[in-house]
Amino acid sequence: MKHFEYFSAHSAEEAVALLQKYSPDALPIAGGTELLVRMKQNLIHPKVLVDITHVPEFQGIALTEEGLRIGSLVTHAEVAASPLVRQFAPAVAAASGSVGAVQTRNLGTLGGNLVSCVPSIDSAPALLVLEAQAVVFGVNGRRQFPLTELFVGPRCSSLTPAELLEAVIIPRHNLGKPTCFSKFGRRKALTIALVNAAACVETNPERTHFSQVRLALGAVAPTPIRAYTAEAYLAGRPIAQEVLLEAGRLAAEDAKPIDDFRASAEYRRHLIGVLTRRVIEGALAGMPKV
Amino acid sequence: MKKRGRGIACMWYPIGFTVSANPSAAVVKVNEDGTATVLTGTVEIGQGSLTVLAQIAAEELGISPRDVIMVSADTDGTPVDTGAIASRTTYVTGNAIRLAAKEAKKILFEVAAPMLGVRTDQLETRQGRIWVIDFPQKNISIGEVAYYSQVKLGRPVQGSASWNPPTVPLDPQTGQGKPFNTYVYATQIAEVEVDTETGQVDVLRIVAAHDCGTPINPMLVEGQIQGGISMGVGFALSEEMVFSSNGTLLTSSLSNYLIPTTVDMPEIEVIIVDNYDPTGPFGAKGVGEPTLVPTAAAILNAIYDAVGVRLYSLPATPEKVLKALREKEAQNNTASSTH
Amino acid sequence: MERDVIRKVPLVKPGEPGMIVEEAPTEELAGYPSVGRRIPRRDTIFQVLGQLKYINDLSFPGMLYAKVLRSRYAHARILRVDVSKALEVPGVVAAITADDIPVNSFGPSLQDQPVLAKDKVRHMGDGIAAVAAVSEQIAEEALEKIVVEYEPLPVVLDPLEAMREDAPRIHEPRSNIYWEWHIRKGDVEKALAEAHLVVQERYRTQMVEHVSMETHSSIAMWDAGGRLTVWCTVGRITLARTDLARILQVPVSRVRVVSTQLGGNFGGKNEITIEPVLAILAKKTGRPVKGTYSRKEEFIASTTRHPFIMEYTSGVTAEGRIIARKVRLIADGGAYCSWSETTLGKATILSAGPYDIPNIALDGYVVYTNKPMTGAMRGFGAPQVCFAYESHMDTIAHRLGMDPLQIRLLNAYDEGSISATGQILHSVALKKTLLAAAERFGWEVKER
Amino acid sequence: MAFTIKVKVNGEWKTADVEPEMTLLELLREQWGLTGTKLGCDEGDCGACTVLFDGKPVNSCLVLAVRADGHEVVTVEGLGTAERPHPLQSAFEQHGAVQCGFCAPGMLISAKALLDANPEPTEQEIREALAGNLCRCTGYTKIVEAVKSAGRAMKSSVK
Structure with missing residues (x-):
């Protein structure tokens, strides 16, 4: 690794001040599982790293009036093991549990994963279907916006160089809703998703029709996406195999997968169909019996 | 839908180099305390x-x-060895060491015979002692004999030997000849589950029956077989170096060149079949390389058994399996519509 | 032949429960006899305590670290190499190019591989220059200062394309086909004409890497008397010594090669890689020099397994006896020969499978491509041909409506069988393994 | 600018002057001579460099040394000694779970973290806990057996 200057920030203000001072040569570092690999591979050479690990504002998982707040510095291991997350957003816990391996999950943070804006990040789809909000801290204070707006393109977020993701908030009205996350990789562990998907499913009380379904996909477009066409189609439709098949087809149309050495776009589109159906079925299966 | 299938594959594999000379030499010294030091040029890998x-x-x-000290892998201090290659160490280096030990034992017997008042052909060694055959009350420790031989007679107990497996070069036109001195054999049977929606293949179980002649250390033989199978599973399903059109390797890290992890490996049942090769040390041949040879074939045959598609290229990625399934469906549909 | 070992450890016979013992897996070390015992590996205790020293765990006072600049192109002429800027980097002690190497070629069969490329690069793993510096970090940074001018050449990656007459020649003026093996037994064409069924198939395998968990690592040091010692991860120290002496143009007796326990080999550490570079840098600087491959270098700058294209044609009787087999193998040999000659030889000899077939014609070819060199890897050509001949056997069985186990038992080698090369086989336990595996698995014969 | 840091390594506080770009792995191996921890890929993909960081297994190649300031690190050298090996170390030896041994230090650390939290893991739990530690030699069978057996040994010694 090439030489860089290192600062450890102990408050959010200090962190963003340092980032601003050394902009554009400074990057924040938290878990480092993504950043340090890219530095070692000679892909990026920040002159300054601002370590935000000890920023208190970005820690912890808490139930607030707004909803379930997960600090950006919470590790994947902590998300996956958190009783609160497991109770109120099980798909989010499952997604964090699917990242890398034990070692990666102990270092890597939820926030770091999200702001990397790699299309295949595992933590995004489950948060997207729960309509999570991003809380961002900058020199001008906090701003909050839907998490979808964080993702601009591959490895490109909507944050300015002196802004940091503080937390994500899963709104109160979505807590405990039936969700499911599924990841398809070429290996059972330590794997990058070819496609990942999440669903949040609401039905009529009789459990015969979908009332509202939210679907999100990863690794199949420049950013993690919501499959809006498929969602619109599902609203009000009967819960039936042919409906799920059509939803899968529409979700594939919502995506823009690419050909690469891991898989063809065509295969990824096919997987979207399969995973879409599986996450909807998974969410339905997790519902209490009628 | 998930479908299960079973596949069998067998193989043969030679021990030692292809035709060319591949000698091993060894020195065995018996120390004054009855222990032995072995000098070998092979490398523990x-x-x-x-x-x-x-x-x-x-x-x-x-x-x-426990009383054998191994000194290895130093061109200044250890005798010539062709090395840990071609599954040859147990067989070729093993033969050399056995012959060297025999030389040392010959000295021990020559020295011990008068001490015990018998002929050398009446002696045997066991449990660190030299015994007169059929007269267990007459015995002497190897250390005592080695000490006496070295210190009193001025004759250190040491043997050296080399061995090279005999081969006959192949005729350049017909390829007739004896390229290797011996071969081992094996059969592996795989059980797989294929997800017909995604093409994903799960290997559930592998039974591996291997011949290695006499297993000198069955635990290590099992380890070789289990490890070879993991390499075979990777070869069958996930490992591939992929290049871009300008020759850049796209899979140059362990995050995209996928070797099996703990959770990718099936249950493995190992059987070491009873066999004995008179040309090997105590009947042993070898086991290193053959362990992975039939694995991919067994898995691919199991995929065929499960879903009826034959894959003609490795690795059997989910995408390839699914594509083959689709092609088969299309064929079936054409067939049924034309009939 | 009478056996000369008293077996106290019972061997597992087909159908008996496994040898894995739950609570007492190993036996008393002092036991007799010694052969047949489940004794732990002797160095394991040091490994699990973290005390066993692998090469990269060793260091010497004043030791420098070397890094090699790899090619940007898979096929190109080198017009100019300039290391002067690298030498200006503080902490860099020496830099070398092909011009510093006494004999710039090596290889176990063909000496077609340069230590550092001079006029031409043939794959992206080719080294062009190397530096020695006081730290790995500085050595790496210095590589970026080396100037190389290239003239890119057309890249050939597919072995079939490489075989064509008009393909760019990788080792001009020689043909890209650099070795052949041929085996003939009986009259294969006649037997195919007489066969009840002829099955023809083509199989392909991919390029794979050994992935030893330990990457290649070596340290070179000269003593005051002009003798070189190399501590290295090479699994064949005798060959390494010969190769190094030839490259450095010193008598073999002036080279000492020492290995420790290797962190995996699988055939990937059977020849020298970075050692000559280290030796020359050590000579130049008068200091010990260490070089350790990155994981990426393991993939591009060491050997890999040959991809094979395998054409199989078999003639069988209605009863399932194979009476003829014709095999054509094309191995992708990568940029340099390495162990291709022998790998192809072993593959060709084994390619008909362990079956008693009276009429056989086997042909093997290996060709250069602009990919990492292919060489020795566990199985040495056998996993490729086994994939083909065993898939092919199942196809034949399927076409005849036979069970896969039965067609194998019907054709399998037995004691005294004669191989494709005319060798009378002994100690043949093939059927034993077939029956043992089938019984343990619970294989029920299905007639289709 | 170099930083002076203090790290509790295998129960003992040590200090070091480190450059910001130095990883914990480099600190352990090159400054402190704790070469038991291995460098396998340097990118967090293989687990050979696994150490316990405040009790949790992490890849030390992805931890900056400065980050370890004030924290506790356990390496394979801190597991046991020749006289008193950790039950996992004994089990790995007795079960033939080690071949080339390059993955063993990291594997042992991951296994220790598992058994500390869950002395009676199921086979699946063992496999998942070790999924970040690649091994090319053993096929993992004997490693899983060894961890199971060590768990039992640790449990019976507690009683």
Whole structure:
């Protein structure tokens, strides 16, 4: 690794001040599982790293009036093991549990994963279907916006160089809703998703029709996406195999997968169909019996 | 839908180099305390060769393998060895060490015979002692004999030997000849589950029956077989170096060149079949390489058994399996519509 | 032949429960006899305590670290190499190019591989220059200062394309086909004409890497008397010594090669790689020099497994006896020969499978491509041909409506069988393994 | 600018002057001579460099040394000694779970973290806990057996 200057920030203000001072040569570092690999591979050479690990504002998982707040510095291991997350957003816990391996999950943070804006990040789809909000801290204070707006393109977020993701908030009205996350990789562990998907499913009380379904996909477009066409189609439709098949087809149309050495776009589109159906079925299966 | 299938594959594999000379030499010294030091030019690469070679020396000398000191892999200090390649160490280096130990034992017997008042052909070694056959009350420790031989007679107890497997070069036109001195055989059977929606293949179980002649150390043989199978599973399903059109390797890290992890590996049941090769040390041949040879074929045959598609190229990625399934469906549909 | 070992450890016979013992897996070390015992590997205790020293765990006072600049192109002429800027980097002690190497070629069969490329690069793993510096970090940074001018050449990656007459020649003026093996037994064409069924198939395998967990690592040091010692991860020290002496133009007796326990080999550490570079840098600087491959270098700058294209044609009787087999193998040999000659030889000899077939014609070819060199890897050509001949056997069985186990038992080698090369086989336990595996698995014969 | 840091390594506080770009792995191996921890890929993909960081297994190649200031690190050298090996170390030896041994230090650390939290893991739990530690020699069978057996040994010694 090439030489860089290192600062450890102990408050959010200090962190963003340092980032601003050394902009554009400074990057924040938290878990480092993504950043340090890219530095070692000679892909990026920040002159300054601002370590935000000890920023208190970005820690912890808490139930607030707004909803379930997960600090950006919470590790994947902590998300996956958190009783609160497991109770109120099980798909989010499952997604964090699917990242890398034990070692990666102990270092890597939820926030770091999200702001990397790699299309295949595992933590995004489950948060997207729960309509999570991003809380961002900058020199001008906090701003909050839907998490979808964080993702601009591959490895490109909507944050300015002196802004940091503080937390994500899963709104109160979505807590405990039936969700499911599924990841398809070429290996059972330590794997990058070819496609990942999440669903949040609401039905009529009789459990015969979908009332509202939210679907999100990863690794199949420049950013993690919501499959809006498929969602619109599902609203009000009967819960039936042919409906799920059509939803899968529409979700594939919502995506823009690419050909690469891991898989063809065509295969990824096919997987979207399969995973879409599986996450909807998974969410339905997790519902209490009628 | 998930479908299960079983596949069998067998193989043969030679021990030692293809035609060319591949000698091993060894020195075995019996120390004054009854232990032995073995000098070998082979390199321990993790397979446990030094342990196995110590067992061979110990068996020939009649001492405990714990009492064998192995000195290896230094061109200044150890005799020539062609190296840990071609599954040859147990067989070729093992033969050399056994022969060297025999030389040392010959000195021990020549020295011990008058001490015990018998002929050399009446002696045997066991448990660190030299015994008069059929007269267990007459015996002497190897250390005592080695000490006496070295210190009193001025004759250190040491043997050296080399061995090279005999081969006959192949005729350049017909390829007729004897390229290797011996071969091992194996059969592996795989059980797989294929997800017909995604093409994903799960290997559930592998039964591996291997011939390695006499297993000098069955635990290490099992380890070789289990490890070889994991390499075979990777070869069958996930490992592939992929290049871009300008020759850039796209899979140059362990995050995209996928070797099996703990959760990718099936249950493995190992059977070491009873066999004996008179040309090997104590009947042993070898086991290193053959362990992965039939694995991919067994898995691909199991995929065929499960879903009826034959894959003609490795690795059997989910995408390839699914594509083959789709092509088969399309064929079936055409067939049914034309009939 | 009478056996000369008293077996106290019972061997597992087909159908008996496994040898894995739950609570007492190993036996008393002092036991007799020694052969047949489940004794732990002798160095394991040091490994699990973290005390066993692998090469990269060793260091010497004043030791420098070397890094090699790899090619940007898979096929190109080198017009100019300039290391002067690298030498200006503080902490860099020496830099070398092909011009510093006494004999710039090596290889176990063909000496077609340069230590550092001079006029031409043939794959992206080719080294062009190397530096020695006081730290790995500085050595790496210095590589970026080396100037190389290239003239890119057309890249050939597919072995079939490489075989064509008009393909760019990788080792001009020689043909890209650099070795052949041929085996003939009986009259294969006649037997195919007489066969009840002829099955023809083509199989392909991919390029794979050994992935030893330990990457290649070596340290070179000269003593005051002009003798070189190399501590290295090479699994064949005798060959390494010969190769190094030839490259450095010193008598073999002036080279000492020492290995420790290797962190995996699988055939990937059977020849020298970075050692000559280290030796020359050590000579130049008068200091010990260490070089350790990155994981990426393991993939591009060491050997890999040959991809094979395998054409199989078999003639069988209605009863399932194979009476003829014709095999054509094309191995992708990568940029340099390495162990291709022998790998192809072993593959060709084994390619008909362990079956008693009276009429056989086997042909093997290996060709250069602009990919990492292919060489020795566990199985040495056998996993490729086994994939083909065993898939092919199942196709034949399927076409005849036979069970896969039965067709194998019907054709399998037995004691005294004669191989494709005319060798009378002994100690043949093939059927034993077939029956043992089938019984343990619970294989029920299905007639289709 | 170099930083002076203090790290509790295998129970003992040590200090070091480190450059910001130095990883914990480099600190352990090159400054402190704790070469038991291995460098396998340097990118967090293989687990050979696994150490316990405040009790949790992490890849030390992805931890900056400065980050370890004030924290506790356990390496394979801190597991046991020749006289008193950790039950996992004994089990790995007795079960033949080690071949080339390059993955063993990291594997042992991951296994220790598992058994500390869950002394009676199921086979699946063992496999998942070790999924970040690649091994090319053993096929993992004997490693899983060894961890199971060590768990039992640790449990019976507690009683």
